[in-house]
Amino acid sequence: MTKSTRSDTKSDAAFPRRGHDHHRCVADALSQAEALCAQRGARLTEIRKQVLALVWESHAPIGAYQILEKLAESGKRPAPIAVYRALDFLMEQGFVHRLASRNAFLGCGHPDTNHQAQFLICDSCGSVAELADSRIVDAIADRAGRSGFAVAGHVVEIQGTCPDCRKAAHA
Amino acid sequence: MTKSTRSDTKSDAAFPRRGHDHHRCVADALSQAEALCAQRGARLTEIRKQVLALVWESHAPIGAYQILEKLAESGKRPAPIAVYRALDFLMEQGFVHRLASRNAFLGCGHPDTNHQAQFLICDSCGSVAELADSRIVDAIADRAGRSGFAVAGHVVEIQGTCPDCRKAAHA
DNA sequence: GGTCATTTTGTTACATTATAACGTGACGTG
DNA sequence: CACGTCACGTTATAATGTAACAAAATGACC
Ligand SMILES: [Zn+2]
Ligand SMILES: [Zn+2]
Ligand SMILES: [Zn+2]
Ligand SMILES: [Zn+2]
Secondary structure, eight states: OOOOOTTSSSSOSOSOOTTOOHHHHHHHHHHHHHHHHHHHTOOOOHHHHHHHHHHTTSSSOBOHHHHHHHHHHTTOOOOHHHHHHHHHHHHHTTSEEEETTTTEEEEOSOTTSOOOOEEEEETTTOOEEEEOOHHHHHHHHHHHHHTTOEEEEEEEEEEEEOHHHHHHHHO | OOOTTSOOOSSOSOSOOTTOOHHHHHHHHHHHHHHHHHHHTOOOOHHHHHHHHHHTTSSSOBOHHHHHHHHHHTTOOOOHHHHHHHHHHHHHTTSEEEETTTTEEEEOSOTTSOOOOEEEEETTTOOEEEEOOHHHHHHHHHHHHHTTOEEEEEEEEEEEEOHHHHHHHHO
C-alpha cells in the first residue's frame, strides 16, 4: 500500500499521548470491568480488582512479581500464585493481555469485545500500543490458509521506538 | 533475497512433509552452519555443533533444558549456562530462532540470509513452519508507520493446527 | 617455541517466572 | 442449614534464564 500520510489524525491514536489524563484510563478500565463482570456473573474480587488496577498503573507492561511487590507495599504480600490466579482470571475475562516477548501483562483497551490483539512495544520507554489491525490479521489468515494451517490464535508483538521517544531522540 | 512468498500454489511447502528424509535436514543444517562459520570467521565449537544438532532433531521447538537432558544422555552434563551460551551464539549467527510464546528454540531453515521470520506452530504435533511472508511484514510496517512507530523487530507466532494434523483429526 | 590478547568453557551460585498440591473459607442455592 | 462450587491461603517446588569469576583453548605475533 501507500505511505498513507502521517497527517490523518496527526498520528493514529495507537499510543496514548504523553501527559494524558491517565486517571481516566484507570477509572474507565475498572468501571468497565465491574460492569462486564456484573453482566457475566463473574466475580471481580478485591485482589482481582487490585491486580487490575496495578496492571493499569501505566501503559507499559508489568511483570507478575512487580505486581506482587506493589501489593506488598500496600500492606499484604500474597503468594505469587495469588497474583497469577488473578491474572488468569483477568485474561479469561479479556481485561488483561500477556506479552509473550516480555513475560509481562498489560491492561486491555477494549475488554468488551473478543479480539486478537497485536502490540507495538517501545524499547525505549516501555509503553505499548494495542492494535486490532485487520490487514495484519488478514495477511496471517491468508498465509496460513495457503499452507493448509487452521489458525487458532496468534502472538504479534512489534518492537521498536514509539513516536514520543523518536522525537526525544531527534532532539 | 528469495521470493519465496508468492504463488507457490497449493499447499505452500511451509510444513515439511511427514516422513520426509529428516536426516537430510540435519545434515544440511550442519553443513551450512560449518560453511557460514568458515566464511564469517566464527567458531562452530563442539558444544555449539551438538546443540545445533539437537535443535534440529525435529521440526518442533525444543526447550533449553530438554537440550541439556539430551546432552546428559550422551555423556556430559554441562551447566545450563553452557546451553544458553551455545544458543546465543547460534541465534547471533542466525542458525536458530527462539519462539517467545513457547520459551523454545528451533533450527532456522535459511540461515544464510538476514531475516525476520514468522512461525506457524501446530498445537497438536508441535511442529513449526518458518515463514518469510512479505504481506505480513508489509502490513506490520504499514501499520507501525501510520502510528509513527519505528519498527526494530517483531515476534509473529501463529498457533493452530497443521495440515497433517487436520487430516488426522478428520479421520 | 614463547608471549599475549581474545574467545570459549567450567564452576558455582543465584535470579526470575510460573505452577502443584492441598486445605480452608466464602458464597450462593435450595 | 446442608451442599456444591468457587476463590483464597499456605507451602513447596518446577521451569527458565543469568551473574561472576576462574581456567583453558585458540590464534596472532614475534
Ligand atoms: Zn492512560
Ligand atoms: Zn517510547
Ligand atoms: Zn526435516
Ligand atoms: Zn501438527
